[in-house]
Amino acid sequence: MPPKWYWPIDMNEVPKIVVEPPGPRAMEIVKADSTLIMQSFGRWYPLVIRRGYGPVIEDVDGNLYIDFNAGIAVMNVGHSHPRIVEAIKRQAELFTHYSMTDFYYELIVKHASMLRDIVPISGDKRVFYTNSGTESIEGALKISRGHFRNQRPYVIAFLGAFHGRTYGSMALTASKPIQRFGFNPMLPNVIHVPYPYPYRCPFGRDLTEEECGEAVLGYMEDWIFGKLVDPSEVSAIFFEPVQGEGGYVVPPRNFIQGLRKMTDKYGILLVDDEVQSGFGRTGRWFAIEHFGVEPDIITMAKAIAAGLPLGAIVGRAGVMDLPRGSHANTFGGNPVALAAGIEVINIINEEDLLTNAQRVGEYIKRRFMEEMDRTELIGDVRGLGLMIGVELVRNRKTREYASKELEQVLLESFKRGVAVIGAGKSVIRIAPPLNIPMELAERAVDILIDVIRKVDRERVK
Numbered sequence: 001m002p003p004k005w006y007w008p009i010d011m012n013e014v015p016k017i018v019v020e021p022p023g024p025r026a027m028e029i030v031k032a033d034s035t036l037i038m039q040s041f042g043r044w045y046p047l048v049i050r051r052g053y054g055p056v057i058e059d060v061d062g063n064l065y066i067d068f069n070a071g072i073a074v075m076n077v078g079h080s081h082p083r084i085v086e087a088i089k090r091q092a093e094l095f096t097h098y099s100m101t102d103f104y105y106e107l108i109v110k111h112a113s114m115l116r117d118i119v120p121i122s123g124d125k126r127v128f129y130t131n132s133g134t135e136s137i138e139g140a141l142k143i144s145r146g147h148f149r150n151q152r153p154y155v156i157a158f159l160g161a162f163h164g165r166t167y168g169s170m171a172l173t174a175s176k177p178i179q180r181f182g183f184n185p186m187l188p189n190v191i192h193v194p195y196p197y198p199y200r201c202p203f204g205r206d207l208t209e210e211e212c213g214e215a216v217l218g219y220m221e222d223w224i225f226g227k228l229v230d231p232s233e234v235s236a237i238f239f240e241p242v243q244g245e246g247g248y249v250v251p252p253r254n255f256i257q258g259l260r261k262m263t264d265k266y267g268i269l270l271v272d273d274e275v276q277s278g279f280g281r282t283g284r285w286f287a288i289e290h291f292g293v294e295p296d297i298i299t300m301a302k303a304i305a306a307g308l309p310l311g312a313i314v315g316r317a318g319v320m321d322l323p324r325g326s327h328a329n330t331f332g333g334n335p336v337a338l339a340a341g342i343e344v345i346n347i348i349n350e351e352d353l354l355t356n357a358q359r360v361g362e363y364i365k366r367r368f369m370e371e372m373d374r375t376e377l378i379g380d381v382r383g384l385g386l387m388i389g390v391e392l393v394r395n396r397k398t399r400e401y402a403s404k405e406l407e408q409v410l411l412e413s414f415k416r417g418v419a420v421i422g423a424g425k426s427v428i429r430i431a432p433p434l435n436i437p438m439e440l441a442e443r444a445v446d447i448l449i450d451v452i453r454k455v456d457r458e459r460v461k
């Protein structure tokens with residue numbers, strides 16, 4: 001069944017460009033922003049949003065775009081879903097805050113019991129609420145080290161990973177040098193190992209996916225545990241089941257399964273960062289379900305509450321055992337965010353958005369794969385559900401990154417009414433709301449492919 005359309009615009013009129021973007025009102029706001037806001041982040045193009053309608057956004061000059069970003073994998077149930085709007089209003093009239101780490105309210109147990117039912121960890125579980133992805137990672141770091149009462153001071157993370165920007169999570173992050181540049185010293189005892197990026201396997205491009213997964217696991221055993229640190233000193237391995245910022249990289253199945261075997265063998269905790277890949281993004285509740293593995297801890301945020309700041313750490317009860325007084329926060333489990341979060345789970349279930357994500361995701365991937373026969377610029381197409389990466393390369397043989405071409409594709413798509421950004425060095429990152437109708441996905445893909453062909457034709461080879 002196609003997803004229900006609630007919004008007061010005609011889907012057939014989208015995208016609609018009434019003023020060439022960026023329009024005059026957008027430019028005024030961008031100018032004011034540059035004099036008021038620290039510009040420590042890189043925006044891709046001057047999109048100034050005024051309103052959202054499910055999988056569509058409107059800018060301040062009245063242009064309508066198909067949203068292939070979902071506010072960076074946050075708006076999984078689309079913008080301004082009426083059930084979310086209603087839940088927020090209802091809760092705002094009752095109370096908007098009452099510090100859950102000091103007092104109690106019913107929404108906490110209601111939401112936590114719904115989370116318990118969807119999180120792929122069997123047995124008894126416990127939840128800790130946070131306000132963001134980075135705070136979920138910080139908490140998971142404390143839980144991992146704290147669980148072993150500091151007898152296992154090391155943690156392992158992967159090159160290409162993105163886990164956040166605060167000091168603990170930044171120490172795990174390794175997707176671009178600028179994210180760490182100038183901020184040393186980092187949190188100590190974090191060891192980075194290569195990630196099995198099948199298209200660019202760090203152990204040789206000729207390796208198959210499986211061989212690449214094996215090579216990384218072998219490196220960890222032989223070179224990290226064999227030469228650098230005894231595994232009994234490692235508390236946790238943090239990983240993304242699909243690397244997000246790193247380029248929407250899907251690892252081989254044997255790698256994730258091998259990580260589970262390794263962590264079981266050495267008593268290390270396996271921490272699954274689903275901040276970007278969770279909440280239906282990949283067509284399952286959590287991406288790890290594609291690999292048939294259960295982690296010990298899952299971190300989440302982004303899509304959990306339809307844009308309200310909420311995150312969570314969910315883990316096996318035996319692991320979530322920090323002592324009283326050792327970890328808390330003021331805003332975690334905010335009641336308005338929890339009310340929205342309850343509706344997010346209801347909507348994904350009742351509107352069957354996991355099926356829509358699989359169906360539309362397969363279609364989008366197939367279209368770009370077919371296009372590889374026509375356009376040299378596309379080097380690789382990969383993804384699960386609606387977490388899709390299209391990697392652009394200047395040359396298929398050398399796999400030279402096409403970073404400049406990527407920028408051109410994104411800017412031109414924006415001007416034609418498709419809002420989409422990049423990941424990694426030259427990957428188009430496709431992550432629309434999970435309730436995007438097939439017709440809109442088709443229209444957006446038509447535009448993107450047309451733009452890629454144009455950039456391919458006009459580039460200097």
Ligand SMILES: Cc1ncc(COP(=O)(O)O)c(C=O)c1O
Nearest residue numbers: 132133134162163164244275276
């Ligand atoms: C996998 C992953 N972990 C953690 C984070 C950090 O989340 P936040 O930006 O909410 O701090 C992100 C953000 O993009 C992410 O993609």
